[in-house]
Amino acid sequence: MQIVQVLAYGILLGGIYALLASGVTLIFGVLDVVNVAQGAFLVFSALFTWQIWDMFGIEPLLLIPVMGAMMGLIGWAIYRGMLIRVAPQGPGMTVLLMFGVALTMEGILNLGFGNKFKSVTPAYFTQSLNIGEIVLPYPQLISGVLAIVVLGAIYAYLRFSWAGRALRASSQNRDGAALVGISHKKAAGFAFAIGAATAGVGGVLLAIMYPIFPATHYEWIARLLGVVVLGGFGSIPGAIIAALLLGTMESFAATFVPQWAPLFFYGTILLILVFRPQGIMGSKTREDVA
Amino acid sequence: MHKLREPRVFVPLLLLLVLALFPILLPDSTYEESVLIACFLLAIMASGWNLISGLAGYVSLGHSVYLGIGMYTGAILSKAWGIEPMYLMPLGGVFAALVAIGVGAIVLRSRSHAFVIITIAVLWSVQLLAQVAKPITGGADGIVVPPPAWAKELGNIPYYYMFFAVLLLTILLAWFVMNSRLGAGLVAIRNDEGKAASIGINTTLYKITAYALSAIPFGVAGALYGQYLSFVNPIGAFGILTSVILVLAALVGGRGTLWGPVIGGFIIALANEFATVSAGGVSARVLIMGIVLILVVMFLPAGLLPTISAAIKRRREKGDTVKFIDQTAIANSRTEVDTSAISTRMSTTSKVENILEVRDVVKTFGGVRAVDGVSLTVERGTITGLIGPNGSGKTTLFNCMTGTFTPTSGTVLLDGENITKDRVWTRAHEGLGRTFQITRLFKSMTVLDNLVAPLEKTSAKQMVAGRYSGEEVDRAREILDFMGLSQFEKQNAAALSFGQQKLVELAQVLMLRPSIILLDEPASGINPTLIEKLANVIRRLNEAGTTVLIVEHNIPLVLSLCSKVHVLAAGQVLTSGTPEEIRNDPLVIEAYLGPDHLLEAPSV
Numbered sequence: 001m002q003i004v005q006v007l008a009y010g011i012l013l014g015g016i017y018a019l020l021a022s023g024v025t026l027i028f029g030v031l032d033v034v035n036v037a038q039g040a041f042l043v044f045s046a047l048f049t050w051q052i053w054d055m056f057g058i059e060p061l062l063l064i065p066v067m068g069a070m071m072g073l074i075g076w077a078i079y080r081g082m083l084i085r086v087a088p089q090g091p092g093m094t095v096l097l098m099f100g101v102a103l104t105m106e107g108i109l110n111l112g113f114g115n116k117f118k119s120v121t122p123a124y125f126t127q128s129l130n131i132g133e134i135v136l137p138y139p140q141l142i143s144g145v146l147a148i149v150v151l152g153a154i155y156a157y158l159r160f161s162w163a164g165r166a167l168r169a170s171s172q173n174r175d176g177a178a179l180v181g182i183s184h185k186k187a188a189g190f191a192f193a194i195g196a197a198t199a200g201v202g203g204v205l206l207a208i209m210y211p212i213f214p215a216t217h218y219e220w221i222a223r224l225l226g227v228v229v230l231g232g233f234g235s236i237p238g239a240i241i242a243a244l245l246l247g248t249m250e251s252f253a254a255t256f257v258p259q260w261a262p263l264f265f266y267g268t269i270l271l272i273l274v275f276r277p278q279g280i281m282g283s284k285t286r287e288d289v290a
Numbered sequence: 291m292h293k294l295r296e297p298r299v300f301v302p303l304l305l306l307l308v309l310a311l312f313p314i315l316l317p318d319s320t321y322e323e324s325v326l327i328a329c330f331l332l333a334i335m336a337s338g339w340n341l342i343s344g345l346a347g348y349v350s351l352g353h354s355v356y357l358g359i360g361m362y363t364g365a366i367l368s369k370a371w372g373i374e375p376m377y378l379m380p381l382g383g384v385f386a387a388l389v390a391i392g393v394g395a396i397v398l399r400s401r402s403h404a405f406v407i408i409t410i411a412v413l414w415s416v417q418l419l420a421q422v423a424k425p426i427t428g429g430a431d432g433i434v435v436p437p438p439a440w441a442k443e444l445g446n447i448p449y450y451y452m453f454f455a456v457l458l459l460t461i462l463l464a465w466f467v468m469n470s471r472l473g474a475g476l477v478a479i480r481n482d483e484g485k486a487a488s489i490g491i492n493t494t495l496y497k498i499t500a501y502a503l504s505a506i507p508f509g510v511a512g513a514l515y516g517q518y519l520s521f522v523n524p525i526g527a528f529g530i531l532t533s534v535i536l537v538l539a540a541l542v543g544g545r546g547t548l549w550g551p552v553i554g555g556f557i558i559a560l561a562n563e564f565a566t567v568s569a570g571g572v573s574a575r576v577l578i579m580g581i582v583l584i585l586v587v588m589f590l591p592a593g594l595l596p597t598i599s600a601a602i603k604r605r606r607e608k609g610d611t612v613k614f615i616d617q618t619a620i621a622n623s624r625t626e627v628d629t630s631a632i633s634t635r636m637s638t639t640s641k642v643e644n645i646l647e648v649r650d651v652v653k654t655f656g657g658v659r660a661v662d663g664v665s666l667t668v669e670r671g672t673i674t675g676l677i678g679p680n681g682s683g684k685t686t687l688f689n690c691m692t693g694t695f696t697p698t699s700g701t702v703l704l705d706g707e708n709i710t711k712d713r714v715w716t717r718a719h720e721g722l723g724r725t726f727q728i729t730r731l732f733k734s735m736t737v738l739d740n741l742v743a744p745l746e747k748t749s750a751k752q753m754v755a756g757r758y759s760g761e762e763v764d765r766a767r768e769i770l771d772f773m774g775l776s777q778f779e780k781q782n783a784a785a786l787s788f789g790q791q792k793l794v795e796l797a798q799v800l801m802l803r804p805s806i807i808l809l810d811e812p813a814s815g816i817n818p819t820l821i822e823k824l825a826n827v828i829r830r831l832n833e834a835g836t837t838v839l840i841v842e843h844n845i846p847l848v849l850s851l852c853s854k855v856h857v858l859a860a861g862q863v864l865t866s867g868t869p870e871e872i873r874n875d876p877l878v879i880e881a882y883l884g885p886d887h888l889l890e891a892p893s894v
Contacts (some may be wrong), residue, residue: 034403056383085588092402093587096541099534101352107577115573204568218530222414225407232405263418269411273404274396 006251012144014247016205019147021227022154023198029171029234030191033083033094034074039221040102045071045203046212047109050118053207060120061142061209064150067113067200073197079189089186102217104281109214111273117211124283130189143205143211150201154194157258167191171234226265229272302549309454311725313447323446323562326810330453331511333555335532336539337460337810338507341467342536342829344545347480351406352413356386356505358420358527360512362669365522366426375410375517376452386509387502393502397722398494408528420839432523433889435516440878449518452782456514460507465548465727467503472753476500477546478732478743485730488692489744490718490802499753515862532574535562544593553594557584582793584771619688642706644835645670645806646691646722651700660686661697664860667748668806673828673838675848677872678858679882687858688810692724693717705805719747723804727811733784737775737794740783744801747821762801769797772795773827789816794829806837813844825851849873 022043027035027270046068053060065262078101086097124138158164169177178184206212227246231238246268253261313323335357343349360382364375386480420427426431440448467473475496487493493505516522535558543554557578588777590597602809646668653661661683668674678684689695691702693714702710712720731740742762745752770776773793778786783794799807809828813821818851821844827852833840842848848855849869857872859862859881865872872878 027577029405032403034407082584082588086591089587089591092343092347092406093591095349095403095406096537097584097587100580100587101535103531103576104584105580107573107575107580110573110576215791222411225411229404229407244597259422263415263422265416266411266418269407269416272398273408273411 002255006255007248008134008136009140010248010251011220011244012140012247013251014204014244015144015148015151016209016243017227017247018240018243019151019198019205020202020226021243023195023202024156024224025228025234025236025239026167026191026198026232027195028228029236030167031079031083031188032088033087033098034091034225034233035098035192035195037078037098037102037105038195038224038227039217040105041071041196041199041219042203042206042212042220043076044074044105044109045200046207047118047203049204049207049211050120051113053122054118055121060122060204061146062077064146064201064204067202068197068206070204072193072197073202074117075199076189076193078196079192083192084185084188092212093118102221103170106214107219110148113214115213115215117213119211120185120207122208139208143209147202147205150198151240154198155174155213158206160235193286222262223265226268231270232278249252299654302552302758306458310460313450319744320445323450324833325353325560327446328563329556329559330450330457330561331515331555332536332539333552334453334457334507334511335458335536335661336506336555336558339536339545340540340545340551341464341476341504342497343477343504343545344540344551344811345468345473345480346497346500347407348497348501349537350409350413350465351503351537352409352530353508354530354532354536355416355528356390356412356508357512357515358416358504358524359386359389360514361519361522361527362420362427362512363509364434364513364516365435368435368517369433370489373885374438375513376438379452379456379513382513383506383510390505391498396496398501399547403577410533411601413528414531414568417524420528426522426874430524432521432526433894435519435522437520438517439501446518449514449681452514453511453518456507456511459510461548461552462682464505464543465504466545466754467500469757470753471757472496472499474743474757477735480546481732481734484694484714484727484729485732486621486743487714488724489720490715490747491743492713492715492748494713495748496753501892513767515872521809524743531579534583535579537581538586540583541586541593542590544595544597547593547595550593550595557594565654597643629665638766643670644668644703645705646839647703647705648687648691649699649701651687651690653683653695654698661690664700664861664863666856666863666866668839669836669839669854671832671835672854673832673840673852673888675847675855675869676839676841676858677848677855678864679842682858682881683861684858685810688724688808688841692722692808698776715745715748718744719800721803721805722808723799723802723806724808725792725795725799725810725812727814729788731783731791731795731798733782735783736780737770737783738763738766738779740794741769741801746797746802753877766797766801771802772830773797774823788817789820792816793820793827796824804836807844809838809840811842812840813842813847821838821847843878844891 020038024035024038048070049060049063049067052058052063082101083094084098086093105166113267124142128135128137129141158167166177166182167187167190169180170184171191174184177187227243228239230246231242231279233238246264248266250261253264309326312326316322335354339350353547359433363382363385364378367378367381368375371421386538393412397405397412400408403467411423415672418474421430440447463689475486475491479493479496483493519526519661539554539558540551541554542557543552544550555651561578561582562575566572567577644667647666649665651661651664652659664683664687676687690697700709700710704717704720709717709720727740732743736742742758767776770779773796774788775793775797776788778794783791786794796812812824815825825847828838829842840852849872852869855869855872856866856867857878864881865875867875
């Protein structure tokens with residue numbers, strides 16, 4: 001029965017990773033930028049959730065749309081204000097820029113919240129759903145299910161809306177999309193906003209599951225990069241599969257070999273990038289035409 | 291020693307002298323010394339990082355892993371052998387280099403995004419290993435290192451001089467690399483890796499060498515730094531923040547320059563110290579470093595030194611008028627030029643009649659058979675043409691010959707040797723030179739630098755040799771003269787017109803003394819006068835013994851130059867023959883213009 005328990009846990013965890021990583025992979029797909037600040041976005045949202053919950057005692061889950069919108073706006077501003085300038089200088093510089101953003105956010109949070117763990121503990125924090133012998137704590141259950149719902153909504157939006165089609169067009173062929181009237185800058189700003197908004201939503205979900213402090217953003221970005229790399233940069237379905245895989249693996253590792261659990265992510269990044277750089281679902285492109 | 295009078299030489303030397311004398315001139319300044327030690331360390335790391343990331347353009351965001359490896363090497367071995375870590379500095383360097391060779395052989399296969407992420411992942415993995423491997427590393431608690439044996443009154447002064455010495459050695463190493471063929475090759479790799487390989491640079495070897503060399507200063511300094519801190523733990527040794535700060539230092543000063551990373555190291559270490567002491571501690575430090583990083587990336591991406599020197603250059607050149615360039619004089623090959631400069635290496639010795647041969651080559655992309663069982667030959671000493679409509683598989687076949695692609699099946703023979711699986715640079719060494727349809731010169735280099743970049747072979751001796759050897763420069767000048775390009779010698783390649791660049795690229799390939807040159811659409815995008823000149827150059831090259839294979843859409847040019855022409859259509863050889871035969875072959879006309887045309891053509 002322990003196996004089923006661990007598996008259920010892993011799938012819930014994977015659902016959350018899938019939501020978080022889909023933001024990173026969407027941003028990469030459209031902008032060609034590895035957003036290493038996504039972890040900082042998450043922690044930023046989580047700590048603000050804590051602050052509001054601490055001050056007003058409001059149900060944290062109600063903050064999901066608020067934090068999503070807030071981070072989306074911040075993301076859009078970062079794109080228009082900074083990234084748009086640096087993008088032509090190539091991947092090395094954009095990564096450094098986003099690292100600078102991550103450090104700045106960490107510094108701000110350090111000054112604002114101090115270097116202490118903060119936990120959001122609503123009433124259901126310690127309760128769990130028992131199905132036979134399987135115990136599912138409500139925070140994990142709620143977060144996992146909500147993550148999958150939000151992710152499904154985003155995926156459907158990208159798949160079926162006009163704006164989503166524009167984004168996909170722009171990510172596949174920037175110049176071609178421009179010729180049929182899709183402004184890359186607008187598409188990129190929109191993609192960055194959605195990507196950051198997933199971190200806003202994810203931050204709320206993390207806040208009710210884990211204690212958070214500013215420097216934990218490194219752990220999160222390490223996990224997200226692991227998922228994105230395994231799934232194939234830029235592929236949302238790939239990220240979802242990879243997230244479920246790694247979530248389950250982490251859940252098993254945490255049960256049986258806890259101290260090695262983080263190595264699964266780093267090890268995945270290393271192995272995949274070395275032996276199959278395009279990931280599970282990514283496509284290899286022709287490079288000779290340049 | 292007239293060089294000493296140049297400011298760019300004497301200013302840094304003077305500053306180093308001041309630093310060397312500082313503890314003597316101002317004794318009892320322990321705090322200042324510790325700040326300067328931090329400056330030295332950051333300058334050492336930034337300079338080391340510069341070798342792989344500045345010169346070769348592979349941005350590593352996890353390079354402090356080698357500092358940590360040096361720290362742990364010093365601490366673990368000092369505990370085991372009962373000696374002070376500072377004596378283990380050379381071993382720290384050796385061990386860091388060995389790890390870097392192992393890691394580099396794997397991670398340097400990836401480029402841009404993937405490489406950056408891998409370097410971070412390596413740092414985190416090693417940090418985790420240090421935490422888990424408790425029996426060796428002491429786990430999360432780390433290892434306490436004994437204090438130095440020297441008298442207490444000396445304070446940090448011995449450390450000061452040791453870090454200073456490591457810094458000097460690092461600068462020396464950087465200077466040496468930058469002025470060697472290795473350094474030139476690395477810059478070529480940064481500019482265009484595929485192109486670098488095509489002119490004979492063993493890019494894998496060069497990158498791994500640079501990566502290992504870049505780790506050495508970290509390892510050496512690390513062994514010392516561990517003792518200086520008096521303890522070594524995973525968080526301190528393998529911090530991502532250290533990695534980012536050292537990159538920031540190199541960025542601020544100027545990547546790819548000798549003194550930029552050193553200056554940047556001092557600036558950022560001082561800023562770091564100021565932030566920690568005066569602006570509210572560690573939290574403020576992270577914030578300030580983050581903001582500085584954003585500002586530098588946005589507003590000073592080239593770094594201080596290159597920005598300043600560019601400004602000075604602009605001021606000096608103000609008023610210089612741009613000279614009129616006589617386009618038509620270019621490539622008026624001069625008869626008096628000695629053709630030994632363009633001679634080939636093996637045309638006379640080999641007995642194989644077909645210098646290049648492909649047998650049953652197939653190349654598929656997913657379900658598309660771009661090249662579908664092509665066999666053809668290029669006879670020695672000929673000018674052979676390869677034509678075919680768009681999408682017929684010309685470029686793919688061309689790429690299989692040059693090594694950009696490995697064929698799905700089939701073989702490629704050069705001089706009778708099977709080269710199907712040879713790397714691009716090996717093919718260049720074996721006498722196969724190529725040009726690109728859209729020129730791929732190293733745009734930031736001068737025409738002459740572009741010409742001396744090619745390597746006829748890979749050897750250790752050559753890697754450490756000076757950037758220019760006399761013989762090569764002479765040959766480069768002769769070739770430029772042969773092509774009528776002499777007046778452009780000192781121009782940046784990017785300043786030339788597209789047609790001129792095509793000629794320079796051909797000149798560059800000639801430096802390899804190729805026995806066969808593959809020209810990829812040499813006439814596309816250049817004006818008719820220059821096409822004429824180009825045809826002349828090709829003919830003269832051929833007279834001097836070079837075999838030429840031309841892939842071209844300009845049919846009149848191909849038919850006038852070539853003695854034999856192969857026609858591809860739909861991934862297969864449609865026909866082969868003399869220009870006369872090709873011109874009148876109804877199959878060829880049909881392939882190019884469609885069957886309708888053929889039906890009407892005779893009636894006109």
